[in-house]
Amino acid sequence: MASPVPVPSSAPTSAASPPAPLPSLGVVIVNYCTCDLTLRCVASMLQHGIAQAEHIVVVDNDSPDGSGARLQADLPPGVVTVLSARNGGFGAGVNIGMAALGTDLVLVLNPDTYFESNRMDVIRNMFNESQKLGVAGLKLVNPDGSLQYSARRFYSLPDILVRRTPLGKLAPMRQLEHSHLLTRKWRQPSQTPFFEADWVMGTGFVVRRSAFEQIGRMDEGYFLYFEEVDLCARMWIEGWQVVAVPEVALVHDHQRSSAAGILSPAGKTHLRSMARFFAKFGVPWLSRPSRAHMAAALARWQASQHGRGPVTEPQHGG
16 A cells, blocks of 8 residues: 655755645534533634634434534534434444535544644645545543554454453463554554554544545444444455554543443444444454455455345455
8 A cells, every 4th residue: 555655855946836735624523412522522623723613513313312402502603513313323423424524534533532732734644645545543542641542453253352351361362462452553663653554443533535435435234333443444445545643642531331241232232233344344263354355255245235145254364
């Protein structure tokens, strides 16, 4: 995949043409019963100049607590509020918000995030310089400044066992977890402002609109969880670059409902989403999947959805 072009030297010249304008940036936030958090998120963006008010779209997913009406009344002037007639899940909300924007790039945010500084020009320059860049994930930090590992490798079943069972506490398994979470990439200095990842967390990422439309937008078959993994997998298959950007930080004041237990409502939703992902892209039994195997599995799944034959799982290699 193409890497961003190095910044040219600043040799003075009177005949130099003005630099090309950076890609325009819009923002989508999907709200569901999180009005106060959404208001805080929007306020931080306006305070730090992340995006213009008219380029910020808040989609309320039919919140039963009256969030939609509150957002319409309390969001700053110019911010667009879209009230969905149904709660179709996170992916459906993102698709609605994207349709309300006309910007080149879109920053997708969870409501429980906020900015403390503005480094978005780093990402806008990256998209300007690399025409194959499809998704850029932000650096997520806790309110105390500690790091959340927001860029990952695709799952294998051993990865899932390490992440979701007591096996992850065993010393021999920790290296597998570190590999999945790309921990060294976050800690090692790099000559570029980014590093490549298989997928980045949907909590805060920037997507190129043309790439988003080309691959078919968010899959609304997921209600919650794995939508961003699916999006990045399709980007990966189509040759778009997926990266994480340690220079651009976003505070994520999160609650991990998916870790509440597999028998909780959130846990069951997480398992259903995982099953859908593996049905589409194949089950990586022992090692993480290759691009070719994921592409073949997705083609089989797409054919099965059109009644052209059953899905057969490929045998994944590394």
